[in-house]
Amino acid sequence: MLSDKTDTWVPVALSQDLPTGQAMPARTLAGPIALWRSQSGRLAASADRCPHRGMRLSHGFVRGEALSCIYHGWTYSQAGRCLRIPAHPSLTPPETIRVATRSVEEAGGIVWVADGEPDGKPPLFEGYVPLRSLTVRAGGSALSAATGTKAAVEGFVWRAPGAPAIRLLPVPQETGETLIHVLVPADCGVSERVAASRAAESLRRMAERIEAKEAVP
Amino acid sequence: MRLYDYVLSPSCYKVRLMAALSGVKLEIRPVDFHPGAEHRGPELMALNPGGSIPILEDGDLILTESSAMLGYLAAKAAPAWLGSGAPEETARIQQWLSFSHRLTASLGGARLHEMLLRPGDIGALQANGIAALRELEAGLFEQKMRGNRFLACDRPTIADIACFPYVALAPDGGVSLDPYPTIRLWSRALRSLDNFIEMPGIHRLHELKPEPRPCPDEA
Numbered sequence: 001m002l003s004d005k006t007d008t009w010v011p012v013a014l015s016q017d018l019p020t021g022q023a024m025p026a027r028t029l030a031g032p033i034a035l036w037r038s039q040s041g042r043l044a045a046s047a048d049r050c051p052h053r054g055m056r057l058s059h060g061f062v063r064g065e066a067l068s069c070i071y072h073g074w075t076y077s078q079a080g081r082c083l084r085i086p087a088h089p090s091l092t093p094p095e096t097i098r099v100a101t102r103s104v105e106e107a108g109g110i111v112w113v114a115d116g117e118p119d120g121k122p123p124l125f126e127g128y129v130p131l132r133s134l135t136v137r138a139g140g141s142a143l144s145a146a147t148g149t150k151a152a153v154e155g156f157v158w159r160a161p162g163a164p165a166i167r168l169l170p171v172p173q174e175t176g177e178t179l180i181h182v183l184v185p186a187d188c189g190v191s192e193r194v195a196a197s198r199a200a201e202s203l204r205r206m207a208e209r210i211e212a213k214e215a216v217p
Numbered sequence: 218m219r220l221y222d223y224v225l226s227p228s229c230y231k232v233r234l235m236a237a238l239s240g241v242k243l244e245i246r247p248v249d250f251h252p253g254a255e256h257r258g259p260e261l262m263a264l265n266p267g268g269s270i271p272i273l274e275d276g277d278l279i280l281t282e283s284s285a286m287l288g289y290l291a292a293k294a295a296p297a298w299l300g301s302g303a304p305e306e307t308a309r310i311q312q313w314l315s316f317s318h319r320l321t322a323s324l325g326g327a328r329l330h331e332m333l334l335r336p337g338d339i340g341a342l343q344a345n346g347i348a349a350l351r352e353l354e355a356g357l358f359e360q361k362m363r364g365n366r367f368l369a370c371d372r373p374t375i376a377d378i379a380c381f382p383y384v385a386l387a388p389d390g391g392v393s394l395d396p397y398p399t400i401r402l403w404s405r406a407l408r409s410l411d412n413f414i415e416m417p418g419i420h421r422l423h424e425l426k427p428e429p430r431p432c433p434d435e436a
Contacts (some may be wrong), residue, residue, distance in 0.1 A: 017398035022405070025395045061424040070420070089431045114381045134351075150333035170430060189379050201355055 007108040007116035008124075009182055011169055014130045015109045019023075024068060025058035029174055033102055034058035044078035045113050052131040057099065075093040102167040110169075110181065114121075125155060128167050128183040131196055136178045136204045140213035143170055143178060155183070162200035164192045168200075180204075218243055221261065221272040223250035225332075227325060227382035228283045229271040230416040235287045235378050237414040251333055261296030284314045287375040300374050309369040313376035315357075319349050320383040327390025328383075339391070346392045350400065353380065357399040367404050373407060381407050385419045 012026035013035055021034035023045050025048060033049035034057035042065065055071040066083055068075040073086040075098075082097035103114040103193075105122050109130040112122035136143065140151045147158045147168070155169040169181040183201045184193060220236075220243045221283045224269070248270050249255040256270045265272045265281040273280040273289070280286045291298035300306040323345035326411045329335040330342060356368065365371045366381065385404055389396055393402060408422050415421050 013398070017402065019402075024398065024401060061422065063424050063428060068423070070423070086429070134354075135400060190362050194359050197358055197362070198357060201351075 009112040011110045012170050013111045036067045043104045045178045046099040047102040073217045129186045131139035131182040131184045133195045138207040141204050142211040145210050163195040166196050219274045221246050230382050231283045232286045235290045237412050241294045261398045305368050311378045317379035324383045324387045354397045
């Protein structure tokens with residue numbers, strides 16, 4: 001499993017799920033975050049809470065290089081500074097109004113976030129491309145039991161009948177669930193990608209069945 | 218064409234949305250669904266003995282199933298929303314139209330329980346809702362692999378409109394949409410359509426409109 005040290009890169013989403021000009025929710029062990037990509041393509045990550053009224057910023061919208069809250073339109077820069085308060089158009093917001101930000105990096109089609117300042121770059125998975133992310137209501141031990149492989153830090157390869165060998169990147173959530181990013185060999189065609197997606201669905205059913213059995217006293 | 222309508226009903230919204238997208242003008246007849254239970258009163262029971270809304274009335278034709286209303290509006294004014302007629306596309310449209318009833322029963326049931334305190338097993342309703350959302354996410358993902366952004370093909374059809382509202386309002390029933398990235402992209406694609414209209418709880422995409430500026434005399 002991935003380390004829970006806060007200076008470690010955590011894979012929170014796939015690049016393909018966050019096009020330019022959009023925001024989405026994600027989680028690190030330090031809590032929920034708003035992940036967003038500006039019109040020019042720059043990624044940013046902040047705490048998922050507007051300091052004004054507590055609305056989730058991942059429900060917000062992106063114009064140009066700024067993220068605005070859906071509730072009253074307070075607008076934030078990539079560095080977390082409040083740029084604009086629409087109800088007070090002539091006011092320059094004081095510097096103290098800001099959202100906490102996170103370090104964010106994109107590597108090999110995966111978006112990585114760190115709560116601190118990691119030394120190195122996030123890892124690359126040569127020969128693999130991201131397929132999809134799914135959330136499993138099971139922890140690492142159920143996942144290891146379902147695949148017969150230890151769910152490791154750098155991910156692990158799993159082969160289901162009738163599907164290509166896929167690489168799974170498990171990310172434990174503080175809810176006890178596991179976010180899994182599924183990667184496939186880069187040369188996979190459409191039918192193999194569909195088969196890999198269905199294999200991941202089967203794995204989720206298996207792991208959740210095991211988790212439910214373990215939960216019964 | 219007259220729609221017996223309740224503004225907070227996702228099924229009624231399907232019909233208003235389809236009408237807006239296909240350019241059909243509806244005569245809206247508001248129904249006091251809550252707290253008045255007008256849909257169970259003698260006037261509406263005479264139109265629809267099933268006691269549900271929406272009801273769409275066009276001359277002699279009375280429709281009481283929202284999927285049929287979507288098909289009627291599309292056939293009358295915007296046939297492209299019925300798909301190309303290719304066998305696989307036709308089958309996918311029917312598949313998701315039928316599937317949409319499971320969204321109504323599960324996510325819609327959880328929403329009624331949470332918002333209007335309707336009796337029901339909230340845990341089971343939410344679990345069935347999550348199962349349906351996972352199916353939809355997987356279906357949309359496979360479509361994306363085939364180069365299609367929507368449920369039946371690469372353009373929206375009545376199947377997308379049938380599934381969209383109860384999915385978008387899942388959080389009203391205590392079911393999170395956070396774990397479904399492909400549903401999020403699909404929802405955005407639908408909300409980006411020309412003539413898209415809102416309902417309470419489903420907002421438009423603000424970034425598609427010009428940034429509001431104060432009037433000069435207000436500044």
